[in-house]
Amino acid sequence: MPLLILRRLGSAVLTIVLASLLVFLAIQALPGDVVQQILGRDATPEAVAQMRSELGLDTPVFLRYIQWLFGALQGDFGTSLVSGEPVGPNLLLHFRNTLLIAIPTVIISVTLSIVLGVIAGLRRGKLADHSISLISLLAMSIPEFMVAALLVLAFAVGIPLFPAVVLDGPQASLAQLLPSIWLPVIVLSLAMAAYIIRMTRTSTIDVMTSEFITTAELKGLRRARVVMRHALPTALLPTLNVVAINIAWMLGGVVVVENIFNYPGMGNLMLEAVFNRDLPVIEAVAVVSAAIYVACNLLADLAAMALDPRQRLRQRTRRGTGVGAGTTASPAISTDERSQP
Amino acid sequence: GVSNGVAEIPLAAARGAAAPGRRMRIARPAASAAETLDPASSLSAYEYLGAIYNRLVKLDEQGTTIPDLASEWSSTPDGKTWTFKLRRGVLFHDGRALTASDVIYTLGHILDPKTGSPQAGVLAPILEPSGVTASDSHTVVFTLTSPNAEFPSLLTAYQCYIIPAGSAAAIGRTGIGTGPFKLSSYTPAGRGSVEAFAGHFAGPPALDGIDFYSVQDTSARVNALLAGQIDLISQTNLDFATARVVASSPVATVARAKDAQWYTIPMLATSKEFSDPRVRQAMKLAYNPEDIVATALQGNGSPGWDNPVPPGYADALDHTRPYDPEKAKALLKKAGVEGLQMPIYTSSYDSVFTPLAVAYAEAVKQAGIQLTVTSASSDSYYTEIWMKKPLSVSYWFTGRPVDQLLNQVFRSGSSYNESAWSNKAFDRLLVDARREMNDERRRGIYQDAQRLIIEDGADMTPMFGDRLVGLSRKVVNYSEFGFEFDYLKIGLS
Amino acid sequence: MKSTLRGAGPAFIIGIVLILGNVLLALLAPWISPYDPVASDSAAALQGPSGTHWLGTDMYGRDILSRTLNGGRYALQVTFLATTIAVAIGALLGCLVAYLGGWFDDVVMRVVDAILSVPTILALLVVVSVLGSGMWVIVLAVVVVYTPAVIRVVRGAARSVKSLDYVTAARARGERAGPIVLREILPNVSDVVLVEYAMRASWVVLLISTLSFLGFGANPPAPDWGLMVAENRTALTVVPWATLGPVAALASFVIGLHLTSDGLGKRLGVDRAMTGVK
């Protein structure tokens, strides 16, 4: 098993490096010269040449990537083209702020949606199921920016319970940010919960019809025990992936919500960097997001191993001969990866 | 048509007694992360400047030059030598007293090419650093290289705020001036605060302090106001619908600054499309400013008729021109660009940009001109689009003296010449006007210059808009002219 | 189609109706909208719903109903194109990768993972800010960011089909990869592909309106759902219809897609598992 984790870790690192290379190349392909952009229209050719070599732009792309990679490995993401300050610390600050909304969001949405999803799955076709399904359907269908706008209207402007926007910059202390996080947390939780609820519901239904649940029931166990001990670990397996993907999505791309609430997080930093063509910042944000994505998936895999001992075996590609081979087309396989918004 | 039940937009902010001990919170759009408190710089953070600095002279709401740090000034009859007497007992925030050397230093800083000050373009042609001298500790003498009857008005620009001698390197962060407020904290594109400066020569301001916040998104700024998180939104001209929302809010209201926004449509004269004056002429003839005021401003403003000098100004040329799409068509045909097609750039930088672009594009259709309204990001609009794309929309605050307005925005080579228009005759007129010490004749020359802009200029002025400013109902004595409020009087009830 | 409809339940029918309704309205919008969606009329600004303007007008006096009707055209067009291309490429590649396996699978999946790991919005924003916000650019951008996800899903499904005996039988006959993928594997993951199509489309349409909302999509004064929300949201209390109209349209379309995909998913297996009948 440690070997398995090691292999996953290896491929995770490879994925991040590949992602950083892709983004690096894509950014290089941007039309327009960075130097011209910085120096403006009246730049003399000498000044341009000098700045190019200052920025190391006269070295070949691949070499530059290698240099960047080495820097990045040591935590040096270069300096912002706009502010001239190192990217790393600023990114860290924004990342911290995003975490401040991400962590409560994950805690709230994951617990809530698993509970609701399981309830809906267990009470399939009943009122509880219908209302939970309907609400999650709505939550998935109404764009976040609308939800955010309505919430602001209701709970910041109408009844001034929460601040409408974050006035403090990225350096604000956590205590300063704390009152502002709740509306973003609600918006993000709604968006996230919807998918998790649906996935949990589906897999709960799936698992509840499986033979081992029937067996557990026919053993005369209490319903609660059947659900909690027998069904849940397996039912949560497909949910894990959805949770992971949603967490990654949230950390990497809360752009809209952060934009609306003027929240000084990574999403806002990213938007700003794209607006300003601040290439080192874009690259750094991309790499951090890729790392988060990969880490979330890795964690989901580890959690799956914890939940389900079968996952600890390396999956052997058994040639399909016997009766068992035909039964692999479970809907869970196809749905788990489907839930990336 | 105004639908029932929604509050009308008020004409002005409340007057009244400010309560003592209050701090005001102002939201401003985040400028570039490279912004600075150096007033001479092109990237200065406007809102702070008026609070922390003073100029020698300033403009009042009627456009006349009035004293600020200078108590009186005079010139020789040829208009070449100007003497300014400084107010006594003026203190900088660090406790030093203001002397003539500070003024000399400040002008040297502005004129220093390394500073890259936009005002250098206005002052350099007539003033050399060595031309600023002190006859005593509180008298400054300007010796101009050419006569300039309007010279004092050129010192009303916000780049001319006086900084302490020797402070150039640090001023961008320290913000030490003589203003009613003293800087206590500052982050570029972030938040910052100023505190009442007890040592201010005109007595302390009504407020104890001001906190500035940068909020990127316009709606976010409005929401912050409606939620009571801030007291005033600066540099934000509310769109009509939003203004109504704000006006009907129990906590916030709207104040109107008449004709405070000067909207322009620069046609880049160096671009292949607009290097031909016939095309520029056609673009002007093809639309009716009155229609634009009606649709883009909902009537909250006055038509500009492509004359950049606001209608209320004494020097303004009284002019309307025909709206003639047929003639425009003919001109385009002559220029070989019949059925001109191109993008017109806009952004959400100002709430009227897009309505203006849309209304304009709609209007010129008649003349066979096909404009696609293209929205660019508001953050990089003034670095990526403005003065780079052939056709875009832009705006200025009104409140400049005529001489500066024409020199800054229209003279060849000025760094604010947004249309890159260059006209020798026009430039000469400006020089002539400065030489002319007779007010009446000078006005005539300025009006000739306006005529040239209308006929040949590359910058269209479809309209002047009222600026709708969102502020808290608690704000009293708000008045705004040009770039700045009256920081002394503004207060909270 | 008939057999697809049967057993999918009434929600599925509602879903189909919502989708078709939106598509139909978008197609017919130029003919059925009462006003020119971009023509402003200062005299009629900010009116509430009335007989002349059913959904009222916005601050420029534009008819909200007309704008809402036309507002889906761009989004639906992009959604249709982008989803179709992404799902088509993804389905083919997914099947091929699953079938061939080996190093080809490894290489493709690494790249797929790498693309997936870059935040969708970031990738889109970069592409759009580089190439402009033309329709085809957005289509391209969406295809680039969503094809990998489709590849993953389809590959997962295709891998289980791949090991089935009829594929083996084809291999034993000596069929080439092309026919095997097209004749044997693809038709049997079509359920998954169909569900995926509906799910993807729902995200694409939301994504596009988000882009418009952020100022990267449709350009003013074009009528567009996302843009309309962005334009009118601060004035939500004065002109709620200007925001709620487009949101309702958008949401109904997305709900339609979800219901349809659910219905298809049900037919795909969940319900069969429920009755315990194989």
Add this chain to the structure above:
Amino acid sequence: MSIDTPLAGGLEPVAAIGDAVTVEQLSISYRAGRELVPVATEVSFTIAEGQTFGLVGESGSGKSTVARTLLAQLRAGSQVTGGQVRVAGQDVFGLDPARLRALRGGTVALVAQNAGQSLTPSMRVGTQIHEAMTSHGLRASRADVLRALDQVRLPNVKDLARRYPHELSGGQQQRVGIAMAIAARPSVLVLDEPTTALDVVTQAAVLRLIKDLSRELQTATLIVSHDLGVVSGMADHVAVMRAGRILESRPTAELFTAPGHEYTRQLLSDVPTLGARSRTASVAPAAGAGQEPEPPADTRNRGSDVLLSCENVSISYHASGPPAVDSVDLEIRRGETLAIVGESGSGKSTLAWSLAGLAAPSSGTMRVHGDSVTGTGGDLARPVARRSRELRQMVQLIFQNADTSLNPRRTIAAAIRRPLRLFGTVARAEERRRVEELLTEVGLPASFGKRLPAQLSGGQRQRVGIARALAAAPELIIADEITTALDVSVQADILELLSGLQESHGLSTLFISHDLAVVADVADRVMVMKNGRVVEIGDVADVFSGPNHPYTASLLDAVLEPGVLELPQSPAEEQTWIDDNPGGWFEPSPGHLIRKWKGTGNR
């Protein structure tokens, strides 16, 4: 500890006088749209304490449905439309939830068909058994759990209790299932095809165990199976079901000797049997001195009509570890049927697939010899992609699972047409006619061409599979467990069809099966495999009459034949022998070769 030690814990004896189970006029239907479709109709039977009742019948006849009513379980959508089920005096469908829980697991326990899927994958085996005890009020310690595991004769119980279900073999899983069922000492045991998923040797052992346990616990047992041999060995009384009705219900001996119902007779005649065979005792390990080891292929070479010959073939999936197929030599003559038998995982399919070109052998030669007329032939060691069209055409595979071997999205005609087109067997214009011809040949109406596989029954699908193989006009057919998934009567039809076709087309067949009786029926020669190696090969008659390799012997011992009322005594589940190094063969009769072995002294 001894297996005779009774389970600890205060179990109150269930008051059961007379019949522990009474099913009266039970009718069950499920709702399909508006209609009620009957699944069981007026089913009645009783089971007395200590008695075993068998329920046989074809797939879908309603056996499981009836059996599970003893636990008051109905499938979603089903309902009882008449009659009642009484267990230990209680009407099970009238119980309140608490009593129902007490009934389930406490009074009645179920052993399901597929233990692998019936055990909760995320829970340790010991925990699952423990909870079966405690949920019915038994105080259970760890030792009790271990004792329960020991009782079902699982080895190494301490370690085993800590394992997860997937870490056990199929036979072990089934034993855990049994241990779990009897943990709370139920008075009624329901066994729903408890051994169908197991290989014969394990099956025999598990059945033995169940029988011993139910005798020991004096339970009333209901055993459901489609396998007449199983029921005959286990039950005291048997009922035959068809289409939801009990056709006849009689004491076991009576039913098998004098079946009353026509359907029963048919059923019995369809079951292939080993028939009367008189086996000589296994040869002694060292026997056969003098007949020195020679490559078996040489000794078996009986002329030029050899179609296929394999020499020293090894096939590995992994670089390390033992190969899946290890140094196999074999030959198939024209028109001959060679059967391969052996336990699951012994490499039968691997060999077959390799012949079909789907897995390249790591060493050895495999050749197919052209007929004397056309002279085509070739190297079968090549993967299919590198084989000539003629070669691909010559060897055709038929799959075990007709469900999965037909593309559900293509019509029957399209499935059969594909090889016609690919191999150019007939002209395009002729294809249609040829497809119809082939359908008729395998006994299907030509109109079936338009159908999709889902619209066919299992047997019909398997016929299509055969037609598709025939379409290529092959010389060798490889049939990999083609009847395993089918009911006996359908199996009989298919086997008959296959041998008919083989005769008329002059085909050779490699027939893979785990069912010795079937092999005895269809094959000319039989090859026994174990762990990838051939342990015995010879003419059917020779192999079935002995002497045998001990592994073959254990296979033969484990066969359950209908009408044999006893289970084989203590079947050897563990291997009692190892290959004799350096090995070699010994040949009790010409062409009958047995791999030399040594006893290990186990048992």
